[in-house]
Amino acid sequence: xxxxxxxxxxxxxxxxxxxxxxxxxxxxxxxxxxxxxxxxxxxxxxxxxxxxxxxxxxxxxxxxxxxxxxxxxxxxxxxxxxxxxxxxxxxxxxxxxxxxxxxxxxxxxxxxxxxxxxxxxxxxxxxxxxxxxxxxxxxxxxxxxxxxxxxxxxxxxxxxxxxxxxxxxxxxxxxxxxxxxxxxxxxxxxxxxxxxxxxxxxxxxxxxxxxxxxxxxxxxxxxxxxxxxxxxxxxxxxxxxxxxxxxxxxxxxxxxxxxxxxxxxxxxxxxxxxxxxxxxxxxxxxxxxxxxxxxxxxxxxxxxxxxxxxxxxxxxxxxxxxxxxxxxxxxxxxxxxxxxxxxxxxxxxxxxxxxxxxxxxxxxxxx
Amino acid sequence: xxxxxxxxxxxxxxxxxxxxxxxxxxxxxxxxxxxxxxxxxxxxxxxxxxxxxxxxxxxxxxxxxxxxxxxxxxxxxxxxxxxxxxxxxxxxxxxxxxxxxxxxxxxxxxxxxxxxxxxxxxxxxxxxxxxxxxxxxxxxxxxxxxxxxxxxxxxxxxxxxxxxxxxxxxxxxxxxxxxxxxxxxxxxxxxxxxxxxxxxxxxxxxxxxxxxxxxxxxxxxxxxxxxxxxxxxxxxxxxxxxxxxxxxxxxxxxxxxxxxxxxxxxxxxxxxxxxxxxxxxxxxxxxxxxxxxxxxxxxxxxxxxxxxxxxxxxxxxxxxxxxxxxxxxxxxxxxxxxxxxxxxxxxxxxxxxxxxxxxxxxxxxxx
Numbered sequence: 110x111x112x113x114x115x116x117x118x119x120x121x122x123x124x125x126x127x128x129x130x131x132x133x134x135x136x137x138x139x140x141x142x143x144x145x146x147x148x149x150x151x152x153x154x155x156x157x158x159x160x161x162x163x164x165x166x167x168x169x170x171x172x173x174x175x176x177x178x179x180x181x182x183x184x185x186x187x188x189x190x191x192x193x194x195x196x197x198x199x200x201x202x203x204x205x206x207x208x209x210x211x212x213x214x215x216x217x218x219x220x221x222x223x224x225x226x227x228x229x230x231x232x233x234x235x236x237x238x239x240x241x242x243x244x245x246x247x248x249x250x251x252x253x254x255x256x257x258x259x260x261x262x263x264x265x266x267x268x269x270x271x272x273x274x275x276x277x278x279x280x281x282x283x284x285x286x287x288x289x290x291x292x293x294x295x296x297x298x299x300x301x302x303x304x305x306x307x308x309x310x311x312x313x314x315x316x317x318x319x320x321x322x323x324x325x326x327x328x329x330x331x332x333x334x335x336x337x338x339x340x341x342x343x344x345x346x347x348x349x350x351x352x353x354x355x356x357x358x359x360x361x362x363x364x365x366x367x368x369x370x371x372x373x374x375x376x377x378x379x380x381x382x383x384x385x386x387x388x389x390x391x392x393x394x395x396x397x398x399x400x401x402x403x404x405x406x407x408x409x410x411x412x413x414x415x416x417x418x419x420x421x422x423x424x425x426x427x428x429x430x431x432x433x434x435x436x437x438x439x440x441x442x443x444x445x446x447x448x449x450x451x452x453x454x455x456x457x458x459x460x461x462x463x464x465x466x467x468x469x470x471x472x473x474x475x476x
Numbered sequence: 477x478x479x480x481x482x483x484x485x486x487x488x489x490x491x492x493x494x495x496x497x498x499x500x501x502x503x504x505x506x507x508x509x510x511x512x513x514x515x516x517x518x519x520x521x522x523x524x525x526x527x528x529x530x531x532x533x534x535x536x537x538x539x540x541x542x543x544x545x546x547x548x549x550x551x552x553x554x555x556x557x558x559x560x561x562x563x564x565x566x567x568x569x570x571x572x573x574x575x576x577x578x579x580x581x582x583x584x585x586x587x588x589x590x591x592x593x594x595x596x597x598x599x600x601x602x603x604x605x606x607x608x609x610x611x612x613x614x615x616x617x618x619x620x621x622x623x624x625x626x627x628x629x630x631x632x633x634x635x636x637x638x639x640x641x642x643x644x645x646x647x648x649x650x651x652x653x654x655x656x657x658x659x660x661x662x663x664x665x666x667x668x669x670x671x672x673x674x675x676x677x678x679x680x681x682x683x684x685x686x687x688x689x690x691x692x693x694x695x696x697x698x699x700x701x702x703x704x705x706x707x708x709x710x711x712x713x714x715x716x717x718x719x720x721x722x723x724x725x726x727x728x729x730x731x732x733x734x735x736x737x738x739x740x741x742x743x744x745x746x747x748x749x750x751x752x753x754x755x756x757x758x759x760x761x762x763x764x765x766x767x768x769x770x771x772x773x774x775x776x777x778x779x780x781x782x783x784x785x786x787x788x789x790x791x792x793x794x795x796x797x798x799x800x801x802x803x804x805x806x807x808x809x810x811x812x813x814x815x816x817x818x819x820x821x822x823x824x825x826x827x828x829x830x831x832x833x834x835x836x837x838x839x840x841x842x843x
């Protein structure tokens with residue numbers, strides 16, 4: 110078992126050591142956080158409630174659970190709040206200890222690690238690069254023999270591709286018949302234009318075998334506070350609850366999340382900003398010779414380096430020394446050193462990246 | 477398997493629902509948090525770094541790990557930081573999956589739950605009430621057959637009793653020979669006058685089978701932010717690290733903890749305050765007819781209700797309706813409805829408790 114830890118973007122401590130630049134001087138395209146930051150009232154609420162650090166948090170986040178229930182119009186008994194959605198991935202794996210899980214490639218690397226550390230094995234299905242890593246219903250379903258859990262990331266990280274609700278429901282139905290649990294990680298779905306036609310949140314309440322993960326980390330800019338949640342049938346949620354550590358989510362994370370969900374204006378502004386800016390950014394990336402951006406549904410764009418001699422590590426480091434962090438995707442199973450991922454950020458930041466990337470690419474050609 | 481969740485003090489949300497009093501109007505003796513609050517600079521640092529909520533935390537708390545290493549003069553590879561020490565108890569149980577654990581009674585109830593939820597069994601050794609629940613070296617060691625993990629809380633929660641270093645080292649040595657891992661939970665040891673003669677932190681680095689838990693939650697008033705750590709031999713720490721979720725500790729918890737450890741003055745003030753005030757509070761409790769406080773080494777006092785007809789739930793509720801929370805200990809395995817636990821708080825608060833308790837006790841007699 111390969112037990113090296115998955116790598117991730119957004120590691121400013123590591124970047125500081127490597128590039129000798131102060132943490133807050135980086136422009137970070139390597140983590141996919143909302144460029145508009147946090148809803149303004151969240152900061153206010155935190156500053157005026159800072160003394161909450163002195164008190165134990167709600168041990169099982171019941172207040173926040175109710176708030177999410179209202180926001181999503183879902184029964185609170187179908188909701189479980191966790192210390193970020195990654196924590197919930199681990200909780201799922203150790204509660205249900207899948208014998209063998211099916212994982213699509215490339216995708217978020219913690220599914221594999223969580224399954225293996227819980228004693229299970231992984232089978233991989235490689236989405237075809239030549240078809241933009243798009244979902245393939247039939248071929249995937251041919252691989253279910255002996256599988257008891259499937260992880261699906263929608264929109265998929267790092268490819269940015271999306272799966273239709275129809276295809277997902279078909280998959281969930283087939284899996285239900287075979288007794289296979291389906292985990293759909295919707296960590297980035299809030300950024301997608303027509304997310305309400307794509308999410309399976311509501312279906313997760315009524316199906317027997319479906320768990321849907323949501324994150325508040327990315328969309329609401331709460332990466333530092335760690336808040337995610339999970340929706341599923343009550344029976345499965347109850348089992349998961351039994352395995353969760355008390356006080357999993359800190360007090361400030363809990364009040365920040367409650368406040369964030371109330372800011373409808375921030376939610377709408379974010380969606381419309383990402384939609385517009387992603388299109389602009391994508392076109393700019395497309396115009397750089399040697400860079401091929403993939404269709405992107407969320408707040409990040411996967412790019413292929415398509416000229417000979419280009420290398421994701423070398424480009425990442427060139428930008429890093431200029432204080433610009435991007436995600437070298439060479440460590441993603443199913444990708445290689447011809448892929449990078451960049452988050453959609455503010456206009457002027459995106460333009461800085463474009464210009465630095467152009468220069469870096471030119472340098473590569475001379476190699 | 478009895479899988480109901482352990483109960484805990486400090487649950488202000490529940491108290492609010494039950495007693496219809498605003499959360500911040502309670503005087504909370506049910507959780508054992510430093511009455512001096514947080515080190516003053518911690519609040520400052522949090523307020524001026526609130527934007528850290530936007531960034532991913534150090535995924536494995538390396539900066540904080542180094543800070544603890546310096547503070548404790550211990551190699552950083554022997555330290556693992558977690559989302560509160562309770563989270564680390566669960567991590568220990570699921571990493572080493574003890575087949576059968578020995579647990580002393582009464583003690584912190586999460587050891588049992590964590591072992592059972594990880595698939596293990598528990599054997600209990602009841603410390604004798606008539607001897608103030610003091611540690612008994614020989615009888616305990618007679619119960620090691622078939623045991624692969626022992627949990628020891630020192631000072632013990634909820635009894636407040638302490639175990640000598642000599643007795644502990646003797647136990648650790650016997651256990652090492654038998655291949656039994658020993659987990660010593662020192663969550664409250666910072667409050668103990670001669671803690672440096674009692675802690676096994678340093679020994680944990682060099683023994684094969686010893687893990688020592690520390691909390692920043694209680695002593696540094698960071699209950700809401702969740703920070704604890706664990707010291708042990710590198711080999712065990714490495715195994716534990718592999719099982720830990722990335723980004724387990726939030727960004728604010730990490731900077732708060734770093735700052736807290738630097739405030740030597742706060743540390744000394746707390747120790748001398750608790751020492752003095754506990755003695756005063758203890759004497760006052762002792763004078764209440766029907767209340768028998770146990771010898772207390774940390775920042776809380778276990779009391780026995782020693783008159784006929786007295787009942788911990790009824791007393792707890794009477795005080796609760798007055799906005800004073802104490803810990804009804806009837807749910808602790810090995811205790812019953814004749815025990816309550818109270819934290820040492822500020823002088824005027826302690827006097828309020830004394831007066832309310834006197835009144836409640838009088839009421840009980842009339843039952």
